[in-house]
Amino acid sequence: MAERSFQCPICKFKYRTKNLAEQCEAYCKKYKSCSLEITKHAVK
Template sequence: MVDERVQNGEVRYRCPVCGLEYREREWAEKCEAWCREHPSCNVEVIQHAIKGVA
């Protein structure tokens, strides 16, 4: 299940598998599903991650 947290007034959603954070829950959920099924990153998903966070 995706983690939700607030940082500097901004809601962020974190993939519990790889730790990448997203502004939209949908992308964090897609990241988690991919991480659990494949031992790799999906470029189409991680391009939506917040840069500099993980």
């Protein structure tokens, strides 16, 4: 089974939790850029 990850549809970073992906998406939508505080949790 593939490892589950959640992707921000705007910046395409992937996260291990849905919560982080949602935070990222909300931030990306609002500010049209990424928050380092959020993207540091992204998985490669």
